Amino acid sequence: MTEPQFKTWQSIQDEVLRRIHAREWPPGADIPNEADLAREFGCARATVNRALRALAESGLIERRRKAGTRVALHPVSRATVDIPVIRQEVVALGKTYDYRRLSHAQAMPPTHVAQRLCPAAPSTALHVTALHLASGAPFVFEDRWINLDTAPAAGTQDFLATNANEWLLAHVPYTHGEIRLSAEAASENEARILLTDPGAPLFVMERLTWDHARPVTLARLCYAPGHRIVTQLGTAP
Amino acid sequence: MTEPQFKTWQSIQDEVLRRIHAREWPPGADIPNEADLAREFGCARATVNRALRALAESGLIERRRKAGTRVALHPVSRATVDIPVIRQEVVALGKTYDYRRLSHAQAMPPTHVAQRLCPAAPSTALHVTALHLASGAPFVFEDRWINLDTAPAAGTQDFLATNANEWLLAHVPYTHGEIRLSAEAASENEARILLTDPGAPLFVMERLTWDHARPVTLARLCYAPGHRIVTQLGTAP
DNA sequence: ATGCTCAATATGTCTATACATAATAATCCT
DNA sequence: AGGATTATTATGTATAGACATATTGAGCAT
Numbered sequence: 001m002t003e004p005q006f007k008t009w010q011s012i013q014d015e016v017l018r019r020i021h022a023r024e025w026p027p028g029a030d031i032p033n034e035a036d037l038a039r040e041f042g043c044a045r046a047t048v049n050r051a052l053r054a055l056a057e058s059g060l061i062e063r064r065r066k067a068g069t070r071v072a073l074h075p076v077s078r079a080t081v082d083i084p085v086i087r088q089e090v091v092a093l094g095k096t097y098d099y100r101r102l103s104h105a106q107a108m109p110p111t112h113v114a115q116r117l118c119p120a121a122p123s124t125a126l127h128v129t130a131l132h133l134a135s136g137a138p139f140v141f142e143d144r145w146i147n148l149d150t151a152p153a154a155g156t157q158d159f160l161a162t163n164a165n166e167w168l169l170a171h172v173p174y175t176h177g178e179i180r181l182s183a184e185a186a187s188e189n190e191a192r193i194l195l196t197d198p199g200a201p202l203f204v205m206e207r208l209t210w211d212h213a214r215p216v217t218l219a220r221l222c223y224a225p226g227h228r229i230v231t232q233l234g235t236a237p
Numbered sequence: 238m239t240e241p242q243f244k245t246w247q248s249i250q251d252e253v254l255r256r257i258h259a260r261e262w263p264p265g266a267d268i269p270n271e272a273d274l275a276r277e278f279g280c281a282r283a284t285v286n287r288a289l290r291a292l293a294e295s296g297l298i299e300r301r302r303k304a305g306t307r308v309a310l311h312p313v314s315r316a317t318v319d320i321p322v323i324r325q326e327v328v329a330l331g332k333t334y335d336y337r338r339l340s341h342a343q344a345m346p347p348t349h350v351a352q353r354l355c356p357a358a359p360s361t362a363l364h365v366t367a368l369h370l371a372s373g374a375p376f377v378f379e380d381r382w383i384n385l386d387t388a389p390a391a392g393t394q395d396f397l398a399t400n401a402n403e404w405l406l407a408h409v410p411y412t413h414g415e416i417r418l419s420a421e422a423a424s425e426n427e428a429r430i431l432l433t434d435p436g437a438p439l440f441v442m443e444r445l446t447w448d449h450a451r452p453v454t455l456a457r458l459c460y461a462p463g464h465r466i467v468t469q470l471g472t473a474p
Numbered sequence: 475a476t477g478c479t480c481a482a483t484a485t486g487t488c489t490a491t492a493c494a495t496a497a498t499a500a501t502c503c504t
Numbered sequence: 505a506g507g508a509t510t511a512t513t514a515t516g517t518a519t520a521g522a523c524a525t526a527t528t529g530a531g532c533a534t
Contacts, residue, residue: 044488
């Protein structure tokens with residue numbers, strides 16, 4: 001008669017997952033409210049809340065006040081991607097990191113950059129290009145614009161020794177940002193720098209970071225051919 | 238004299254973020270323990286715990302029992318990527334979704350597939366290729382292998398009307414998975430199907446999903462040129 | 475010194491209770 | 505009927521107290 005008791009929020013999460021997978025609670029269905037579940041599982045409501053909140057963060061269920069909790073109709077897979085500093089990325093591959101600044105100038109950004117980096121009042125910005133190397137081989141070509149209104153201190157740096165990525169992280173932290181991933185053909189210039197052929201497929205990551213309401217920097221990172229990003233889906237095995 | 242009181246876990250998170258950004262707590266530094274912070278902020282320890290746990294999940298701080306909490310030395314940016322079902326992805330673009338199955342056969346997978354899909358005992362698997370269209374234009378070319386030991390029910394499906402992605406989600410849910418993102422040159426076959434040129438840079442997403450310890454399916458999704466993924470960094474603005 | 479045991483400590487979690495908040499349902503007033 | 509107001513309800517969050525658990529470090533034994 002002893003109902004299996006669920007004591008930890010993990011075990012409750014597992015049981016809820018089981019019921020969803022077993023179609024006891026099919027996609028789109030409402031699931032019982034926290035108070036009822038707590039009674040059924042023989043635990044406090046806060047424990048149920050913890051379990052359901054974690055599931056909501058993973059995108060499997062949707063919760064709204066008063067409306068209750070339901071299994072997501074279109075279960076989006078939510079993957080978390082860890083994006084380390086490039087130096088760490090290289091070191092993690094067991095290679096030695098090296099950095100070479102290519103150019104450094106203050107200039108008016110092209111429109112597609114200006115739109116995103118200084119949408120309010122167009123002004124000059126700092127343009128830095130650099131190459132990150134892994135054991136001597138080109139790894140990432142970086143083309144970066146820095147908003148000097150937001151980060152005036154960057155104007156005093158030449159970024160010859162320390163790369164802009166790490167300097168900015170240490171001196172102009174951001175509050176949030178946006179990342180765009182795409183595949184693009186290498187331009188003549190990119191191909192020359194990355195020692196590959198024009199037209200080669202490059203993995204491109206564009207990062208725009210903000211400090212509260214003000215754009216900080218827009219970086220376009222072109223990875224050398226063969227690069228890939230690996231990420232995990234769902235919870236731990 | 239009234240110390241500013243921090244009542245909500247959000248406000249505590251903001252204050253901790255402020256101190257980190259202001260270098261009061263520089264990278265690598267230990268931050269006070271929960272009990273002390275709770276006393277300082279005039280709130281319960283559980284509230285501090287909630288705030289710090291959220292920051293730890295975002296990768297900005299690291300926490301270990303007994304050792305305490307410290308600001309991450311190499312702050313990895315943790316981005317969450319929402320990966321919807323392809324139909325939803327197309328609909329969200331304001332286009333009409335269409336699906337066309339291209340091939341369907343039971344066969345021995347090539348070694349690089351077998352290694353990941355049936356690492357224990359090599360056996361035949363279900364091979365399905367299909368094209369997803371957005372308003373009539375090729376959107377994604379899908380090349381999928383399904384492990385029939387894990388999902389025997391898939392053997393009875395021809396996947397002519399319903400695509401494998403949605404059928405599997407509805408009938409063989411997964412517990413976790415792995416996603417690989419890369420840029421690759423279009424092969425002759427891929428180019429023909431996606432109506433582009435061989436060698437064109439394609440955004441490729443490989444998904445391997447598992448049901449507990451058993452691999453379910455390995456899908457290789459080649460997006461038509463121009464596709465990109467957008468994701469957010471950090472918390473809400 | 476080296477290895478083991480045990481106590482100290484910071485985070486992890488659970489409980490019970492209370493109040494806050496958002497969103498819906500019901501009701502009342504034209 | 506229609507629109508504004510109020511009540512209800514489920515989630516969201518805060519609190520104090522308690523115990524669990526991992527980890528470190530000190531002290532002891534070999």
